[in-house]
Amino acid sequence: GQQLNQSPQSMFIQEGEDVSMNCTSSSIFNTWLWYKQDPGEGPVLLIALYKAGELTSNGRLTAQFGITRKDSFLNISASIPSDVGIYFCAGYNAGNMLTFGGGTRLMVKP
């Protein structure tokens, strides 16, 4: 199956720091999605990106759809304790199948 390589796998940061994570693929995706999953819950959509080069913000979160359509990044500015969780990238290919990255586990020190 298609692979989405998400990095880093985990991050342990100080409250107030900015966070950056990214996803890369060997295949082109038509849509990139970023999800957050809290413990014991299902993933919740944070940001959806539909066009190459698109930069979209949602509060302290900013995500970009790479120009090559093979990558995307998510930034979180001024992290707070409730940002703790697992962040997943996901992408739709031309066949409209959704593939998920392996996740980035974010831990925040108060």
Add this chain to the structure above:
Amino acid sequence: NAGVTQTPKFQVLKTGQSMTLQCAQDMNHEYMSWYRQDPGMGLRLIHYSVGAGITDQGEVPNGYNVSRSTTEDFPLRLLSAAPSQTSVYFCASRGSMSGNTIYFGEGSWLTVV
């Protein structure tokens, strides 16, 4: 405000037992899918359905069956449970009016011993 409802939340099975994970959505979504989530693996697609009466295999379909007799329901059946099927299972749905937004259930934690 139900969205996607999955049951049971937790289940322990013995190897060889069969069981069905239930999934229902009340948003009239055409597309429904089942994922499994293993540590460090992200979510992997098991089976999906683009509408009532239509199902197809995802990335990891072996050992699982699905059916879609109604728009609302998409049960996942484990025919003969194996320890390798110990995982967290998520049902999800998406509608043509919701764009590419997928709505997930809260998950079902399955342990096969």
